[in-house]
Amino acid sequence: MRRILAAVALTATLLATAACSSDDEKSDQAGVGTKVSVGVIPIIDVAPIYLGKQKGFFSSRGIDLTLVPEQGGAPIVKGVLAGKYQFGFSNVTSLMAAKSDGAPLKAVATGVASTGRPGRDFSAIVVADGSPIRTAKDLAGKRIAVNTLKNLGDTTVRQSVRQAKGNPDNIQFQAMPFPEMPAALQAQQVDAAWVVEPQLSEVLTQGGQVIASNFVDTAPDLTVAMYFTSTQVIDKDAELVKHFTEAINESLKYAAGHPEEVRSTVGTYTKINEVVRTAMILPNWSNGINRPSIERLATLGRQDGIFTKAPPLDELLP
Template structure:
């Protein structure tokens, strides 16, 4: 049965509310003393495995976070809505997610605040760090040929719904004409090769790894919607933002400094990838590097939110002036 965006989104958001509200009181004070008297505030952060995680690791390793007055305790996640309950319950101080999952939560009353921009895709299509990929022997050359088939995504009800939905509509199909299957990025290529799914939406470095296995790119979903599209966001609970403004500001400074550094010297970031991403040096030379801007991109958020309403992921737009504080 195909995924129904409208009903599935509503059930997912309701489940998030119940899970998050059942986690007890939020432990909103960051460890490490909040940066007072020269001490660094230590923030627990989870970010999506792959390029987003590498960005934060690089920011920490290069001292941008320390210079801003914060230390990050970073763990990998599957991304999407999976981190939202942990955030609202206080198990995480900051979560790296995607803008769709956060806006769904906010539309259902979850007290979420975007404090910084996460990953954005390149302004150049060929450098888009996402790719819709099929098996080496697949006859599929365009998303229009995937109608009724299974497509792997890292999590359900996230940015994939929007970018793939837009591509499907551009190809003359409805936005829910494929069945999304949730798989971790590292497992997608094998699922495509085995025929368990017809295609998969991957991000770097998994795109380059899949290319080495012979998988073929049939589309660039992120840049197809908008070159430079903001995909990711860093989010905190409203309570955390109110009670820890200095820690939030320090995190924002750390993210902005790292974003500026990578934009000015992408080769330095690429050179660090073998260590921070446990990548082979030859693979690190090939991966497409994301764009990071530091702040949130209002044009991207408005575009994505309009499509979320159109596709039934949310009933009406949320107040971005309230949700976005960075």
């Protein structure tokens, strides 16, 4: 009798295990997708890729997307080259600097662009309430926060100073994450800061002032950043690159047409209050890359010593 009961129990166990295995297999099959990690910066620029993930633009193309926050474009470039990320979001200066050094990188899509409107761009140089600094010319010799050194912030801030007939040579740049800049301004740890949204609106709600629109001062409709990958990923899985590019382009287009969803999405990956959420100036998201604006950045970057030689744009741009 015991043997019979044992046999029945064993059979029941095997049937249950088989059923669970079948369910697990179905579950696994339902969630099948190539795991893809993307390095991003927790600022408004990358709202489209977060929104695209929510809307299923990536999963519908077989991509299981993970977004990893970093402080700036330079560490993301290193992460892609090291194989930590399959794709990354980076400002064009970081990409040109890496390409000038021979890095095997290739842009696959635009990332974000300036609105081209002075005083109404998503990027600005700001000062705290009560600051004696009134124009970009007054920034000569001052301490200015940027997210990373010898990068996009340096070049565009210097260009605003040049435009205002000031001396850009002795500016003291200090690196810090964008989210820390509003508090640093309030505490007078820096004299000014280069911020983008949502930190721009955060500074303004604290009484801060915009003294220059650095992207607008640099080039009309500046292409600020791009999504990119390594040539190794392109050679290994061209189909994945194709699907990722399609998904990010759909995400950019959707974000451009749904500003209120963008505002809500930003609050899912960076802390903002309702006032900031409503006040944010949204960037220009398009599917095009403005090459002349990138060429302008390349020229200024060489002038500022960021590039030792002209970046090979034909090899970098899609």
